[in-house]
Amino acid sequence: MPTVVVMDVSLSMTRPVCLDGSEEFQRKNLAVHGLNMLFEHMASNYRLEFTALMAFSSLWELLVPFTRDYNALQEALSTLEDYDKTCVESALQGVSNVVQQEWGSACPCQLQTTDAMDNLEELLFLSGGDGQILTVDGPLCMKSVQAMFGLIDVAYSPFHAVLHCGNLSSDVQVFPRPEAVVVDDEVDPIPRTVNTDLKIVGFMEIGDISSPPVISRHLVLPIAVNKDVDDVGGGATEELEEEPSASQAAGKSPNICVLLHGSLRVEGMVALVELGLEWYGMLHSQADSKKKSNMMMSLFEPGPDPLPWLGKITHLGPISEAAENPYGEDDSKSPFPVTPQVKRSYAQNVTVWIKASGLQTDVQKILRNARKLPDKTQTFYKELNRLRKAALAFGFWELLKGVADLLERECTMLPDSAHPDAAFQLSHAAQQLKRASAGDPQYAGFDHNIVPIPTDFSS
The missing domain is CATH 2.40.290 (Ku70; Chain: A; Domain 2)
Structure with a gap:
């Protein structure tokens, strides 16, 4: 997981920190001291961590792109310049651009700052809740800064x-x-x-x-x-x-x-x-x-x-x-993938009508096969049963009645040259659909299939 260090270089960071009986420091000096602690710790324990250094005030600048060279990061800290006012929004926009350009939008990233706690906590919540905000505890001095950056052992522990x-x-x-x-999916997740x-x-x-x-x-x-x-320290x-x-x-x-x-x-x-x-x-x-x-x-x-x-x-x-080599003598077969005992729902031919055009297409397919009876008898009943099961699953009883009326209409419009078997099959299918739409348990069963009516026109 990459780390982005965002350093505030506004004029407010040049404010002096008065320490009794010691040298006077600027806020920037304390921040640089803490970041040097961070880089030294990572160089010893997390040398494969990619780290970038950014500076921001009203604008932002990428000082060191993602690298594992911690000497370069420390050298960049020693050459920081002072700019104008603080603008956290600009810094966050810079972090977003730098991380997405290098790692993509799905990469988590560590960011720490001490201003606007409520806003930062809201940002952590919106980003998934993973993260932590560290602040200086007590008066701002070298000792409190060292104590805060001492918590890096938790975040960067090998x-x-x-x-x-x-x-x-x-x-x-x-x-x-x-x-x-x-x-x-556990009841009491641990x-x-x-x-x-x-x-x-x-x-x-x-x-x-x-x-x-x-x-x-x-x-x-x-x-x-x-x-x-030399094992002087015992380790x-x-x-x-x-x-x-x-x-x-x-x-x-x-x-x-x-x-x-x-x-x-x-x-x-x-x-x-x-x-x-x-x-x-x-x-x-x-x-x-x-x-x-x-x-x-x-x-x-x-x-x-x-x-x-x-x-x-x-x-x-x-x-x-194994009793025999599951891969065969010439590696011509494989025991994988393992066939599941229960057939997956996504492997079955499921009818879904999201738009009216999909339903219209299925009905037209039945009518096209109906006009080619008896040559398309098997295809006609296959499509008819597929639509029938979908209508029963959805509780779409009116559809069954409507298709039955269409088949009866097709039967009356058959030309004189039509095969006599076509009229029998259309009337039979329409009658079966009407009985199913009426809720007759013998014909409305989901597993029941409409089969062609047997005819004999050989003579």
Whole structure:
């Protein structure tokens, strides 16, 4: 999730802050000090976070576009100039333009400011309620600013986990931190969080899992320990290069994460990973460029069967346990998609009349086939039964009576050269529709079909 830092550079930020017995600071100096704390924290814990720096007064200016170079961000803070008055609306418009141009309209974004609290809280509510407004607690001074920016540990805390693959395991960092998910269809929904123990439960071909719907995607980085650093503080340090790939980040230490990433990329497969109780995701290789790829973790919707074409995840098993190879000897078949026991409603031929023209088209189709009897007998009754079922489903009894009158009219208008079977079939169909429109249970049943009347004109 990208971060946009919006810095107020109006004249009000040059107001002095008097601190007893210490050096005099401007409001701008306190803001720069706090932002330097933020950038240093992100450089140590969130180096893959894309961050942009904007300055605004009555207008806005993008000082540093989205980057992972935190030195460039800190250098831009030291060269800020002073402008005129504050206009928050201009800043928000600038944030909207910058984020949409780089990430699109569906990307969430972090924004923090201390002015107009009511308006900001309303903005958070309108944007979905996700977010937090941090303000300085107490008098404006260096200590209170440091305390406020100290809360960045909550918003930018790394997510460390252990990835298990059989008897092998590896320490990894998931970036960005997976957010808690609430399942709406539960009676008493409880936020679900991703476990710190990620267990691989199996492997699948990319073609079988296709492009599944996911709620979020995360980069999985192996944590490599630098053994050359003196362990003075009692803990090891983590080595992460700038924009590292999965193979680069591990350094010289053996790591199953690197082996797994390479195998998935070469074999064209994905790994199903268990995130929690009835919650799954997949590990797969994703290329950022032609020469560099990373291992990604995509999170499915919580539930036992997040991908309908796979069925329940717990019902999947290794090929070796199957009576025969479900893919065939020459990979000519596949066990997927799994055929559901209940036929989906959207897979059935459903008649819907949204406009009058649609109903008129269906009636005209019946009349065209009626004029071609007996050659179109089967098509005539097929279309007639389709319209009849739709009318019964909608309670449109008048339609049945109206179509019956039309068929009787067509019967009286048959030319002398018409086949005699046509008159019998039209009269029979009209009589059946009239009985159905009258509510006769024998003829008004939804599953009842009108069948052609048997005739014999062979002689």
